[in-house]
Amino acid sequence: MNESVVLDKIVKTHGLVKAVDHVSLSIRSGEFFSLLGPSGSGKTTILRLIAGLDHPDQGDIIIQQRVVTLDPPHKRPVNMVFQHYALFPHLSVFENVAFGLHMKKERQTNIQNAVSHMLALVRLQGKEKRLPSQLSGGEQQRVALARALVNRPVVLLLDEPLAALDQQLRQEMQGELKRLQREVEATFICVTHQQDEALMLSDRIAVMQGGKVLQVGTPQEIYDHPVSSIVAQFIGLSNTLSGTIASCEGGVCRVDHEVLSSVLVMCSPHDPPQGAVTVMVRPERVHVSSDMSINGYDNMLSAVVHHVAFSGNEVVYHVRLRDKAIWMARVPIAEAQASSFAIGQPVYVHWRAMEGLVLPAHPASC
Amino acid sequence: MKRTPTTFIVTSLLVMLFLYLPIVFLIGLSFNASTMGVAWKGFTFQWYEKLAMDQAILEATVNSVVIALVSTGLALILGVGTAIALETRQKTQQSWVNLILVLPLVIPEILLGVALLMVFVLCQVHLGFGTVIIGHMVFNLPLTIVIVRARLRKLDPAWADAACDLGATSWDVLTHITLPLLRPAIWGAALLGFTVSLDDFVVTFFVAGPGSTTLPLKVFSMIKTGMTPEINALSAIMVVVSMLCVGLSWFLQQRSTQVSAESSYQ
Amino acid sequence: MLNQRSDVSSAFPVKLSLLSTSLFLGLFFFLPLILVFGVSLASRGMYGGITWIPTWENYQRVFDPLVGVIFFRSLLLAGLTTFICAVLGFPLAYCLARVSRPWQLILLTLVMIPFWTNFLVRTYAWVLILRADGILNSLLIGLGLLDEPLSLLFTDLSVLVGLVYGYLPFMVLPLVVAIERISPQLEDAAFDLYASMGGMFRHVLLPLSAPGFLAGGVLVFIPSLGAFITPYLLGGGQNMMLGTFIQHEFLVARDWPFGSALSFGLMGTVLLLWFLLGRASVEKDPS
Numbered sequence: 001m002n003e004s005v006v007l008d009k010i011v012k013t014h015g016l017v018k019a020v021d022h023v024s025l026s027i028r029s030g031e032f033f034s035l036l037g038p039s040g041s042g043k044t045t046i047l048r049l050i051a052g053l054d055h056p057d058q059g060d061i062i063i064q065q066r067v068v069t070l071d072p073p074h075k076r077p078v079n080m081v082f083q084h085y086a087l088f089p090h091l092s093v094f095e096n097v098a099f100g101l102h103m104k105k106e107r108q109t110n111i112q113n114a115v116s117h118m119l120a121l122v123r124l125q126g127k128e129k130r131l132p133s134q135l136s137g138g139e140q141q142r143v144a145l146a147r148a149l150v151n152r153p154v155v156l157l158l159d160e161p162l163a164a165l166d167q168q169l170r171q172e173m174q175g176e177l178k179r180l181q182r183e184v185e186a187t188f189i190c191v192t193h194q195q196d197e198a199l200m201l202s203d204r205i206a207v208m209q210g211g212k213v214l215q216v217g218t219p220q221e222i223y224d225h226p227v228s229s230i231v232a233q234f235i236g237l238s239n240t241l242s243g244t245i246a247s248c249e250g251g252v253c254r255v256d257h258e259v260l261s262s263v264l265v266m267c268s269p270h271d272p273p274q275g276a277v278t279v280m281v282r283p284e285r286v287h288v289s290s291d292m293s294i295n296g297y298d299n300m301l302s303a304v305v306h307h308v309a310f311s312g313n314e315v316v317y318h319v320r321l322r323d324k325a326i327w328m329a330r331v332p333i334a335e336a337q338a339s340s341f342a343i344g345q346p347v348y349v350h351w352r353a354m355e356g357l358v359l360p361a362h363p364a365s366c
Numbered sequence: 367m368k369r370t371p372t373t374f375i376v377t378s379l380l381v382m383l384f385l386y387l388p389i390v391f392l393i394g395l396s397f398n399a400s401t402m403g404v405a406w407k408g409f410t411f412q413w414y415e416k417l418a419m420d421q422a423i424l425e426a427t428v429n430s431v432v433i434a435l436v437s438t439g440l441a442l443i444l445g446v447g448t449a450i451a452l453e454t455r456q457k458t459q460q461s462w463v464n465l466i467l468v469l470p471l472v473i474p475e476i477l478l479g480v481a482l483l484m485v486f487v488l489c490q491v492h493l494g495f496g497t498v499i500i501g502h503m504v505f506n507l508p509l510t511i512v513i514v515r516a517r518l519r520k521l522d523p524a525w526a527d528a529a530c531d532l533g534a535t536s537w538d539v540l541t542h543i544t545l546p547l548l549r550p551a552i553w554g555a556a557l558l559g560f561t562v563s564l565d566d567f568v569v570t571f572f573v574a575g576p577g578s579t580t581l582p583l584k585v586f587s588m589i590k591t592g593m594t595p596e597i598n599a600l601s602a603i604m605v606v607v608s609m610l611c612v613g614l615s616w617f618l619q620q621r622s623t624q625v626s627a628e629s630s631y632q
Numbered sequence: 633m634l635n636q637r638s639d640v641s642s643a644f645p646v647k648l649s650l651l652s653t654s655l656f657l658g659l660f661f662f663l664p665l666i667l668v669f670g671v672s673l674a675s676r677g678m679y680g681g682i683t684w685i686p687t688w689e690n691y692q693r694v695f696d697p698l699v700g701v702i703f704f705r706s707l708l709l710a711g712l713t714t715f716i717c718a719v720l721g722f723p724l725a726y727c728l729a730r731v732s733r734p735w736q737l738i739l740l741t742l743v744m745i746p747f748w749t750n751f752l753v754r755t756y757a758w759v760l761i762l763r764a765d766g767i768l769n770s771l772l773i774g775l776g777l778l779d780e781p782l783s784l785l786f787t788d789l790s791v792l793v794g795l796v797y798g799y800l801p802f803m804v805l806p807l808v809v810a811i812e813r814i815s816p817q818l819e820d821a822a823f824d825l826y827a828s829m830g831g832m833f834r835h836v837l838l839p840l841s842a843p844g845f846l847a848g849g850v851l852v853f854i855p856s857l858g859a860f861i862t863p864y865l866l867g868g869g870q871n872m873m874l875g876t877f878i879q880h881e882f883l884v885a886r887d888w889p890f891g892s893a894l895s896f897g898l899m900g901t902v903l904l905l906w907f908l909l910g911r912a913s914v915e916k917d918p919s
Contacts, residue, residue: 053527074533086524090546099542100532151532370730371829374723381724385746385800388757391767395760403765444656447649470661472850472906474858476875477895480882481664484671484892504661507653540643565750568860572882582752589756589865598760601753608749612741615748 010059021211037208079148087132094128248272265356276361286329297350396598413599426584434563437502445510479572493575517551672892690893710856717803725807747801786868803848810844
């Protein structure tokens with residue numbers, strides 16, 4: 001598969017802060033690639049470097065087999081959808097979308113056709129004469145998309161494209177983004193701090209923190225096999241337990257904990273972990289019960305219900321383990337109605353060995 | 367408003383009366399037929415008619431408008447560019463820049479007047495239109511820069527980035543993004559500068575020459591030489607013109623706040 | 633975080649205007665001020681000219697009792713003007729800040745109109761009101777409250793009235809801005825916590841309006857201190873303030889060195905005050 005964008009050992013410092021620290025990525029043609037990380041992880045800086053709005057201190061940027069490291073923005077086949085869209089407030093929808101073509105000195109008839117076509121694609125016909133302030137958030141978003149895509153970029157950069165939208169609109173626009181990508185056949189590179197968004201939209205994800213790329217992979221790979229506990233936590237694995245490996249046999253480890261009883265967890269049979277580890281369990285895999293033992297579950301810890309949060313289609317129990325750690329368990333509403341628990345009630349949490357993950361210990365938790 | 371204490375409302379009304387009564391008296395007296403004193407002797411337009419015949423006043427009016435137009439125009443040409451140039455300077459330089467810009471606006475006008483007078487006299491510059499225009503620019507230029515900079519600071523830098531991303535050069539950004547977005551501020555600065563220049567007395571008083579008498583200078587000499595009802599008529603006209611200016615500037619400001627509301631989410 | 637590309641300041645006309653502005657202000661603002669300082673150290677020539685013999689005499693004359701009276705009167709009148717403007721301006725500013733949208737625009741415009749009206753004309757209106765055969769005296773005699781006219785014009789009081797009238801809008805506008813920034817919820821919170829109306833004003837509104845008072849104070853005090861039109865038209869020859877005194881020294885007495893020393897004294901006072909208040913407002917208003 002041919003590469004659309006290649007970053008080669010990119011370094012960019014803002015003052016004393018290394019915003020991007022030796023990042024290398026290769027993004028394939030036509031894929032939806034997400035940069036996922038907390039704010040300040042350097043993901044927006046990478047976007048600006050690819051766009052040419054900033055230039056790296058070290059390293060190279062290659063777009064379609066051409067080194068563009070120091071090229072200005074208008075010499076790159078790249079366009080951007082800005083975080084708050086940055087629509088020009090004094091220009092109409094039509095003039096906003098036509099801006100890029102106008103700058104390229106395209107002929108008026110071509111501009112007219114291209115803009116109309118693009119506005120149809122984002123379903124904004126009839127709103128050409130409006131000013132950005134007269135549009136809803138979702139419509140502004142679509143103008144921003146049209147303004148970038150009308151230039152037929154090889155790569156479209158999206159900076160937190162859905163952050164400014166409300167929940168319902170966000171889900172709608174996720175589908176819209178995927179549809180647009182299929183139609184224009186461009187590479188989409190998207191920056192987001194929301195893991196569910198990244199998981200849902202992307203073909204591949206790069207998880208970033210502190211200017212470094214921690215892991216690159218498909219959503220499935222990252223979700224199932226995070227390389228470190230930081231990645232795991234970022235992808236929504238919030239229940240952790242630190243311990244030491246007691247034994248490893250046939251792909252199952254026993255992890256001992258200072259206070260709690262030992263737990264079993266699956267691991268790679270070829271390269272078994274050793275020493276201090278962190279065991280992680282997804283909240284949706286934790287089963288809460290008043291029974292001490294349930295068939296089919298390998299692990300059991302006793303706990304006390306600390307807090308109960310109801311969220312429509314599920315109930316989230318926050319339970320306190322004996323070592324004072326708080327774990328979360330997401331229980332579907334139907335199941336929770338069958339057996340509910342009150343705050344302060346002693347319960348047992350169960351999970352299967354195959355549902356746990358064992359990773360080298362989180363450096364911070366040592 | 368429902369909780370506002372009555373004493374506040376009463377005080378406000380009295381203060382408004384205090385602000386307006388003198389102006390109302392002035393306009394009223396301009397229609398008074400009496401040549402001396404304030405007693406009402408009947409309604410007349412004769413002072414306005416006399417005013418229209420007065421060649422010196424017409425000349426002073428033309429002088430005032432020419433001086434205000436030229437000094438405001440020059441201040442705009444230099445000021446808008448300077449504001450843009452200053453806005454992208456380092457943070458550490460900002461406080462010095464602010465100091466230098468605000469200084470001509472805070473020091474008492476009389477200082478500006480005498481200082482300029484001394485320079486012009488010692489350098490043997492002929493006092494006239496040129497010196498008055500220069501004098502007015504000394505406050506009009508910083509005024510323009512301060513107003514334009516305030517607007518510039520509210521512009522989202524992402525707009526310039528977006529324009530670059532869409533292929534604009536720095537010249538394109540200036541002409542297609544920055545200047546159009548600054549337009550309300552530029553008009554506001556122009557209007558304010560024009561009015562301030564039109565109204566200025568103190569600086570003009572020191573640096574004007576025989577041929578460059580402005581309307582305020584003319585009013586001043588009329589007040590000094592003797593109170594004729596013509597001054598009342600002239601003053602009334604100046605008040606009405608000011609009101610029209612305020613109306614226009616409000617209209618422009620309304621439009622400018624509209625644009626900034628559009629851009630308010632950073 | 634502007635970068636090299638979108639940095640419009642690199643455009644040639646922009647650089648050129650920065651250069652011209654610097655030259656202009658250097659030549660016609662800073663150079664004249666330096667000249668004032670230079671002349672203030674020179675001596676007066678025989679027929680009103682300047683002789684370049686360095687002397688401190690002009691500054692010593694500033695401390696002459698006769699000059700001191702003018703200095704003191706200017707400071708006192710400017711201070712009183714500022715205080716009265718604050719007292720009168722605050723209730724009006726509060727009403728303006730808390731009134732609903734369309735009314736606010738109308739009322740603000742009404743406050744702005746005198747502010748934009750020619751200062752000379754506004755001061756002249758008070759001459760018509762205060763002079764011996766003026767509106768006020770005619771009214772009082774007409775009502776039978778007085779037998780013969782009071783001499784209101786050419787007193788310190790008439791100057792004070794003129795100054796307050798002239799600079800009141802300068803106090804109101806910054807106060808409106810400051811009060812608008814105070815959330816009405818804070819007032820509710822104060823009432824909820826048992827504050828009376830007076831307590832709420834003293835402990836919540838007034839302290840939070842401090843930035844407005846400071847800004848308004850500077851805007852009223854400085855021009856009042858250096859005022860020329862008001863003391864000239866309403867104060868007459870006896871009740872001189874610094875502004876009229878400086879004008880007198882320059883254009884009537886033709887003593888430029890002494891006039892320059894006075895000017896420099898005035899500027900020093902203004903800058904010192906401005907600096908102190910500027911620091912105070914930074915402390916009061918961390919934003």
